[in-house]
Amino acid sequence: xDKKQTIAGKVALITGASSGIGKAVAFKLADEGCDVxxxxxxxxxxxxxxxxxxxxHEDIRVLSISTDIRYGERVIEAVQRCLDEFGQxxxxxxxxxxxxxxxxxxxxxxxxxxxMRTNVYGTFFMTKAALxxxxxxxxxxxxxxxFDANHPRSFNPVYCASxxxxxxxxxxxxxxxxxxxxxxxxxxxxxxxxxxxxxxxxAYIDRFEKGEVSEPEEVADAVLxxxxxxxxxxxxxxxxxxxxxxxxxx
Ligand SMILES: NC(=O)c1ccc[n+]([C@@H]2O[C@H](COP(=O)([O-])OP(=O)(O)OC[C@H]3O[C@@H](n4cnc5c(N)ncnc54)[C@H](OP(=O)(O)O)[C@@H]3O)[C@@H](O)[C@H]2O)c1
Numbered sequence: 150x151d152k153k154q155t156i157a158g159k160v161a162l163i164t165g166a167s168s169g170i171g172k173a174v175a176f177k178l179a180d181e182g183c184d185v186x187x188x189x190x191x192x193x194x195x196x197x198x199x200x201x202x203x204x205x206h207e208d209i210r211v212l213s214i215s216t217d218i219r220y221g222e223r224v225i226e227a228v229q230r231c232l233d234e235f236g237q238x239x240x241x242x243x244x245x246x247x248x249x250x251x252x253x254x255x256x257x258x259x260x261x262x263x264x265m266r267t268n269v270y271g272t273f274f275m276t277k278a279a280l281x282x283x284x285x286x287x288x289x290x291x292x293x294x295x296f297d298a299n300h301p302r303s304f305n306p307v308y309c310a311s312x313x314x315x316x317x318x319x320x321x322x323x324x325x326x327x328x329x330x331x332x333x334x335x336x337x338x339x340x341x342x343x344x345x346x347x348x349x350x351x352a353y354i355d356r357f358e359k360g361e362v363s364e365p366e367e368v369a370d371a372v373l374x375x376x377x378x379x380x381x382x383x384x385x386x387x388x389x390x391x392x393x394x395x396x397x398x399x
Pocket of ligand 1: 164165166167168169170171188189190191192194216217218219244245246247267271293294295296337338339340341342343344345353
């Protein structure tokens, strides 16, 4: 069997890298020696993450790109900037995503548009723009899905459906690019302590104590596990649930 890959020197682009899971993934990959491209809208938050990674790792190159993945042309520009600066792209982590709640009958068109534009269109635009470069490097394409990609959800059907789309897309893309040497992985977490909020507007990081649900670093560990596989192996899907998640579900 091949040795597990070292990923030092690889270039990773992470969407939603200013917060929560994406930020933890950026740190984890930088810890392993990857150069990291941080993508999100809030420039100040991105610069804080960039400064922190740079201060911990003098040898790692960090590029922040403040952009909005809901717009295809901005995504193309972001991927091009990564190529211009670093010359290659080895790992794309499609992580940026949002959630909105309301009764279905009153769910606003604007919220629907926002969720679909971010979780679906943004993921599509990024994947499309990155794929030729991932083919060149026989790289890794990671999607952050959700527990909700595996189950119907009565309290957030739009978000849930967006994640079912991510799941269908991820596995379909795997069926296209696997033969070109690109590894595609879908990671489905249940609750993770981040800024993402529940129906009452309370952020998960405030709602849950440490130890109650997953930490962002645990999802980052799952990303690391996927990208360190041998060049013949794809971790197609990882479901990362709080241990008693299914107890309250069935
Ligand atoms: N936390 C959980 O319990 C959980 C569970 C399952 C799945 N997930 C999934 O995990 C992913 C990360 O969520 P998180 O929990 O880490 O949430 P988070 O802390 O709110 O982070 C979301 C990230 O996405 C970025 N983002 C949002 N809209 C964007 C846009 N239009 N363009 C570019 N970046 C955008 C945000 O930055 P800006 O606002 O600055 O753009 C932020 O960096 C999401 O796909 C989420 O659905 C989370």
